[in-house]
Amino acid sequence: MITVRVLVRLKPGILDVQGAAVKRALGGLGFADLEDLRIGKVVDLAIDANGEEHARARVDEMCRKLLANPILEDYTIEVVGDLAAPRSGR
Amino acid sequence: MKFGVVVFPGTWSDDDFHYVISEVLRQPVKLVWHRDRDLSGIDCVILPGGFAYGDYLRAGAVAARSPVMEELTEFAARGGLVLGSCNGFQILCEARLLPGALMRNECLHNRCQSVHLVTERTDTPFTSGLRAGQVLTMPISHGEGKYVADPDTLARLVARRQVVFRYATADGEVAEAANPNGSMDSIAGVVNEGGTVLGMMPHPERAAEMAMGSTDGLSLLSSLLGTLVEDGGFVRR
Numbered sequence: 001m002i003t004v005r006v007l008v009r010l011k012p013g014i015l016d017v018q019g020a021a022v023k024r025a026l027g028g029l030g031f032a033d034l035e036d037l038r039i040g041k042v043v044d045l046a047i048d049a050n051g052e053e054h055a056r057a058r059v060d061e062m063c064r065k066l067l068a069n070p071i072l073e074d075y076t077i078e079v080v081g082d083l084a085a086p087r088s089g090r
Numbered sequence: 091m092k093f094g095v096v097v098f099p100g101t102w103s104d105d106d107f108h109y110v111i112s113e114v115l116r117q118p119v120k121l122v123w124h125r126d127r128d129l130s131g132i133d134c135v136i137l138p139g140g141f142a143y144g145d146y147l148r149a150g151a152v153a154a155r156s157p158v159m160e161e162l163t164e165f166a167a168r169g170g171l172v173l174g175s176c177n178g179f180q181i182l183c184e185a186r187l188l189p190g191a192l193m194r195n196e197c198l199h200n201r202c203q204s205v206h207l208v209t210e211r212t213d214t215p216f217t218s219g220l221r222a223g224q225v226l227t228m229p230i231s232h233g234e235g236k237y238v239a240d241p242d243t244l245a246r247l248v249a250r251r252q253v254v255f256r257y258a259t260a261d262g263e264v265a266e267a268a269n270p271n272g273s274m275d276s277i278a279g280v281v282n283e284g285g286t287v288l289g290m291m292p293h294p295e296r297a298a299e300m301a302m303g304s305t306d307g308l309s310l311l312s313s314l315l316g317t318l319v320e321d322g323g324f325v326r327r
Binding site: 014015017018021065066067069071072 | 147148151152155184190191193194195196197198238239240
């Protein structure tokens with residue numbers, strides 16, 4: 001089992017109104033040094049894949065088909081770990 | 091003309107559309123469950139408003155990948171008429187049956203109010219009964235209705251006259267102050283290139299009897315009755 005983390009973010013040119021509201025709230029709490037804040041999504045997946053590259057390719061396909069909307073969002077794929085138990089050889 | 095109203099888990103305007111079509115328009119209509127793939131005999135498919143699949147991930151994202159949408163894509167390719175309102179518009183964009191996307195209202199508020207729309211096109215099956223520039227009044231009720239598209243797509247939409255409705259003042263003037271959600275170019279509704287698939291954020295089914303305060307939404311549905319789809323085009327009867 002390979003665990004993969006997908007980060008989905010609004011594209012740079014897309015106005016992030018939620019991020020702007022949270023940034024204002026942090027400003028109100030005294031964080032005057034805050035210059036920018038944008039909100040994205042984390043999707044953690046566990047996939048039965050044949051190695052890291054295979055896992056990455058499968059998750060990339062998932063992103064293109066559903067997890068991200070290419071009109072609004074960019075995504076990055078990070079392989080977090082390989083949870084495969086050592087093969088028993090039986 | 092036979093109508094089909096698609097029901098996803100979380101759809102809420104299905105009964106309203108069903109009522110208006112059967113009791114006000116007096117046309118045959120059936121509900122189509124999202125797992126069904128049978129659209130045979132249906133001339134116009136309605137994707138109603140609501141929160142299909144809870145709008146999890148993104149509004150309309152999961153619904154756009156449900157079984158009925160595969161069939162609907164073929165139905166639309168054959169020239170079948172499709173009207174998506176509110177969540178239905180979001181689903182049509184997510185399914186790539188219409189260009190662009192709908193995102194969080196710029197004001198961050200859910201907008202539940204009456205709006206004015208200026209009619210930009212009357213040569214579609216949905217607007218053939220309207221006058222060019224006619225101002226319609228109907229409700230909106232959404233938190234994610236800001237229409238966005240990349241500059242090239244937007245230019246193409248305008249060049250191909252795919253913008254059917256824009257938010258406007260009561261006088262029909264397109265003005266930023268009359269734009270309730272920050273939509274690019276005040277876009278409230280668009281059609282596909284063939285003019286047979288319409289997506290719009292406002293709710294025509296909630297403006298279909300005088301008791302609702304307006305019958306302007308009914309004029310979209312009644313336009314369809316004067317329309318016969320042939321070979322992917324349409325003629326006014």
